[in-house]
Amino acid sequence: MDFRGKKYERGSNWSDPEVVELLQLWADESVQLELESCLRNQHVFNRIAEVLREKGIHRTGDQCREKIKKMKLEYRRIKDNSKAPRGGRTWKFYDVMDRVLNSRPALAYGPMGGGVMATQVLPGGVVEGYHHQFTAPALPFGHSQHPELMEIKCEEVNSDEHCLTPEPPAAVSYQQGCPEEHEMERAFLERAQNDSPISRVEIPIETSVSPSGFSEPSMANSSRMQNAVPRPGFSALHRLRKKRKGQRVKDPLDDLLLKTLTSQRAMEERFLQMEERRFQRDLDVEERRMQLEQRRFELEREHEFRMFNVFAQMLSILKQSNGSASPSLAMPRGLDFSQMLSELMGRVGDNQRGPRARGLAGSRGNMCGFCPPEGFRCSPYLSARGNVANVFRGSDEEGYKAYHADKYDEDTNPNGIINFGTSENKLCCDLMSKRLTQTDMNLMEPLLLQYPDWKGHMFLREEVARFLTYYCKAPAPLKAENVIILNGCGSLFSALATVLCDPGEAVLIATPFYGGITQSVFLYGNVKLVYAYLDSKITGTSTRPFQLTVDKLEKALQDALAEGVTVRALILLNPQNPLGDIYSLSELRDYLEFAKRHELHVIVDEIYMLSVFDESATFHSVLGMDRLPDPQRTHVMWGITKDFAVSGIRFGTLYTENQDVANAVASLCYFHGVCGPVQHKVAQLLRDREWINQVYLRANHARLKAAHTYVTDELKTLGVPFLNRNAGFFVWIDFRKYLRTGTFEEEMLLWRRFLDNKVLLSCGKAFECSEPGWFRIIFADKTNRLQLGMQRIRKVLEEQEREILSEEKQQPCQSDQDGKADSTDEVIFVSRHQESSCAGSSNLSDLIGLLQQQMRSSDWLQKNAAEQLA
Numbered sequence: 001m002d003f004r005g006k007k008y009e010r011g012s013n014w015s016d017p018e019v020v021e022l023l024q025l026w027a028d029e030s031v032q033l034e035l036e037s038c039l040r041n042q043h044v045f046n047r048i049a050e051v052l053r054e055k056g057i058h059r060t061g062d063q064c065r066e067k068i069k070k071m072k073l074e075y076r077r078i079k080d081n082s083k084a085p086r087g088g089r090t091w092k093f094y095d096v097m098d099r100v101l102n103s104r105p106a107l108a109y110g111p112m113g114g115g116v117m118a119t120q121v122l123p124g125g126v127v128e129g130y131h132h133q134f135t136a137p138a139l140p141f142g143h144s145q146h147p148e149l150m151e152i153k154c155e156e157v158n159s160d161e162h163c164l165t166p167e168p169p170a171a172v173s174y175q176q177g178c179p180e181e182h183e184m185e186r187a188f189l190e191r192a193q194n195d196s197p198i199s200r201v202e203i204p205i206e207t208s209v210s211p212s213g214f215s216e217p218s219m220a221n222s223s224r225m226q227n228a229v230p231r232p233g234f235s236a237l238h239r240l241r242k243k244r245k246g247q248r249v250k251d252p253l254d255d256l257l258l259k260t261l262t263s264q265r266a267m268e269e270r271f272l273q274m275e276e277r278r279f280q281r282d283l284d285v286e287e288r289r290m291q292l293e294q295r296r297f298e299l300e301r302e303h304e305f306r307m308f309n310v311f312a313q314m315l316s317i318l319k320q321s322n323g324s325a326s327p328s329l330a331m332p333r334g335l336d337f338s339q340m341l342s343e344l345m346g347r348v349g350d351n352q353r354g355p356r357a358r359g360l361a362g363s364r365g366n367m368c369g370f371c372p373p374e375g376f377r378c379s380p381y382l383s384a385r386g387n388v389a390n391v392f393r394g395s396d397e398e399g400y401k402a403y404h405a406d407k408y409d410e411d412t413n414p415n416g417i418i419n420f421g422t423s424e425n426k427l428c429c430d431l432m433s434k435r436l437t438q439t440d441m442n443l444m445e446p447l448l449l450q451y452p453d454w455k456g457h458m459f460l461r462e463e464v465a466r467f468l469t470y471y472c473k474a475p476a477p478l479k480a481e482n483v484i485i486l487n488g489c490g491s492l493f494s495a496l497a498t499v500l501c502d503p504g505e506a507v508l509i510a511t512p513f514y515g516g517i518t519q520s521v522f523l524y525g526n527v528k529l530v531y532a533y534l535d536s537k538i539t540g541t542s543t544r545p546f547q548l549t550v551d552k553l554e555k556a557l558q559d560a561l562a563e564g565v566t567v568r569a570l571i572l573l574n575p576q577n578p579l580g581d582i583y584s585l586s587e588l589r590d591y592l593e594f595a596k597r598h599e600l601h602v603i604v605d606e607i608y609m610l611s612v613f614d615e616s617a618t619f620h621s622v623l624g625m626d627r628l629p630d631p632q633r634t635h636v637m638w639g640i641t642k643d644f645a646v647s648g649i650r651f652g653t654l655y656t657e658n659q660d661v662a663n664a665v666a667s668l669c670y671f672h673g674v675c676g677p678v679q680h681k682v683a684q685l686l687r688d689r690e691w692i693n694q695v696y697l698r699a700n701h702a703r704l705k706a707a708h709t710y711v712t713d714e715l716k717t718l719g720v721p722f723l724n725r726n727a728g729f730f731v732w733i734d735f736r737k738y739l740r741t742g743t744f745e746e747e748m749l750l751w752r753r754f755l756d757n758k759v760l761l762s763c764g765k766a767f768e769c770s771e772p773g774w775f776r777i778i779f780a781d782k783t784n785r786l787q788l789g790m791q792r793i794r795k796v797l798e799e800q801e802r803e804i805l806s807e808e809k810q811q812p813c814q815s816d817q818d819g820k821a822d823s824t825d826e827v828i829f830v831s832r833h834q835e836s837s838c839a840g841s842s843n844l845s846d847l848i849g850l851l852q853q854q855m856r857s858s859d860w861l862q863k864n865a866a867e868q869l870a
Contacts, residue, residue: 018052018059019067022048027096079098399761399762417760418785424729428700428703431699466478472606472609474621485653485674486672496635504526504566505528505566511770513578533552545723569601569602574588600633601633607641607652635654638653721734730777732774738800742772747773748763757792762777
């Protein structure tokens with residue numbers, strides 16, 4: 001089989017006999033000399049491979065070279081570290097490699113540039129215990145020098161000794177000269193040979209061939225040759241060489257060759273160092289992987305122990321209550337335990353869901369307006385509306401203020417606060433800075449310095465219409481007269497709430513949602529928000545956690561009407577902040593049909609439209625629908641602050657076909673206008689479609705995906721559940737297992753603990769989430785800040801968990817709290833719930849509820865099915 005055309009396969013394995021054969025050829029003096037004296041040595045290893053194939057070892061030259069490289073790397077590692085990773089210097093080939101590498105020929109360059117001298121002493125054979133004989137055709141190594149110009153001293157190989165290679169010559173000299181000198185030498189030699197009678201005598205000589213291809217006569221034959229052939233013409237040739245040597249000048253190629261060989265040696269050393277670092281890095285990665293696997297195994301074992309503990313307590317209670325409990329809890333004779341357990345779980349689950357739902361519904365009715373905090377004191381210098389605005393500061397405002405007072409900086413303030421709470425894209429500032437400073441952006445005309453149309457300059461509105469037509473995939477070109485420009489989407493929310501609702505009326509929105517909408521809608525127009533609460537549990541027609549359905553919208557709307565609240569509009573966030581959900585076309589159509597039935601305006605915020613970073617997720621814009629159910633009441637918002645990583649440039653746009661709404665909002669643009677130079681820059685940016693598609697969006701999506709993968713992998717390592725979505729800059733995380741009690745007060749304490757440890761997050765209360773313990777983390781940040789921030793989060797969670805476990809030991813009969821629900825479709829590990837260890841204070845319904853939650857929160861039953869256990 002011919003392997004010369006086959007690429008090298010790194011997975012090939014070498015047996016010990018094959019390695020011995022390879023070392024035997026490679027360790028030859030002539031091979032070592034040729035490897036040291038040439039820049040490209042592939043042909044040497046190809047010839048070694050040919051010799052090996054004749055011995056029945058089918059290897060390519062690339063495989064031979066890679067094997068020698070690995071053995072040199074292993075030898076150097078053992079020698080540098082003074083210890084071998086496989087247990088001391090027990091590597092079977094160490095001594096062989098040591099003799100060869102320590103005896104490599106040292107190249108000496110003559111001062112006249114006429115020759116290369118190499119001296120090497122190779123003691124003994126390569127490997128003891130093997131003996132091979134070679135023939136001349138089997139070893140095709142040769143040199144271009146004339147045999148007469150080389151003087152090789154050899155010793156006869158004793159065939160009784162077990163050595164792999166003959167004793168190499170003590171010295172090998174190569175003489176180089178000009179073409180005229182070679183011609184003169186050939187003339188002398190031919191004349192001397194023709195005059196010598198010995199030249200016509202055939203003398204048989206027994207030779208042995210070294211692996212390098214040179215034939216070596218035995219000692220007796222060598223002596224006979226020296227006595228029989230007196231080297232004709234030697235004295236004349238010697239005189240000629242001495243004469244030429246005095247006239248020869250130094251060849252500049254010698255210095256170039258010396259520098260080349262020195263650079264080659266330095267490159268080899270550098271390559272070996274890089275290989276060592278790569279090998280060490282691979283070892284570190286493998287060790288990290290083993291630690292993660294061990295952690296996963298421990299968590300699975302703990303979960304199994306908890307489930308068996310719950311089963312044991314249930315059996316104990318059933319046995320005690322079999323004679324004295326109510327008939328509904330007694331175990332009838334002949335009834336299978338699994339059947340009875342399923343009936344009890346369903347019965348008790350219904351009883352549990354009823355009171356909780358009623359209580360939750362009752363507590364949610366008062367959350368649509370503003371409730372002053374405890375200790376609220378009116379200022380005599382402010383109006384009632386001013387006092388409300390003065391105290392309308394949640395955790396986000398408090399954390400944002402603390403962040404700006406102690407902002408993290410890698411050089412000047414490494415112990416500052418890392419901001420994972422503000423939704424900003426900090427991954428593409430380099431791309432945007434470069435684009436916004438190009439020459440086409442720098443324009444200052446008189447038109448840009450004067451008052452514009454309050455809806456925005458026409459050149460910008462036309463460019464926005466073309467941009468939205470392209471990226472929203474509108475079925476028909478959008479019209480520039482339907483575009484209004486304001487300084488941000490927050491101003492758009494304020495303006496729309498003012499022109500669509502009267503004071504005291506309300507807007508319907510699903511929770512959790514971006515908390516800034518509350519300030520925009522409530523503070524300006526005194527418009528309330530009616531909440532349609534989304535739960536983490538999958539119930540009814542829901543197919544995923546926190547799913548918005550028409551039934552939930554209907555219920556929230558009817559509850560508000562029952563309380564006498566007039567609802568004028570519906571707000572939709574697509575993609576949703578903080579959940580990251582992307583609504584499908586059918587869902588959007590259902591929401592718009594619902595709004596049409598109740599004559600509600602629909603405000604669709606699509607500010608994260610171009611921040612869908614995974615190809616598996618598809619974004620559908622309302623403007624891309626073939627037909628809108630009620631186009632006069634449908635208003636779409638978008639801005640560049642999120643998708644183009646320029647949150648410092650306040651720019652938002654509204655598209656509505658209702659000219660009454662457009663004119664009313666335009667009258668408020670006097671307070672929320674965008675300056676002329678910024679409008680020019682935005683128009684130039686949106687016009688550069690090729691740069692957006694080929695440069696910015698590709699880089700932005702790749703960086704968002706990498707950052708999202710890093711954060712979610714860290715959460716998986718911590719065993720923290722989260723919603724895995726592919727849009728926006730955020731991850732919705734379930735920290736409920738780190739709360740001592742399931743209250744928003746405990747959630748606030750955890751939030752402040754994060755802030756005390758110099759990392760800012762957003763808690764669920766800021767998004768009006770109905771379940772305490774949910775947090776939002778922003779991952780669109782640089783790698784160094786992500787790593788440091790996740791380290792600080794890990795520290796807080798580990799400390800919180802230790803404290804909770806310590807309190808459980810001190811109070812063993814403490815009642816259970818709600819743990820992780822079946823909310824997350826990406827549950828990686830099972831949360832460590834605070835379980836009751838006192839059987840006397842627990843009842844059957846509590847244990848069944850706990851068991852239901854444990855079964856929903858893992859795949860333990862799937863892994864331990866009945867047929868597998870059998």
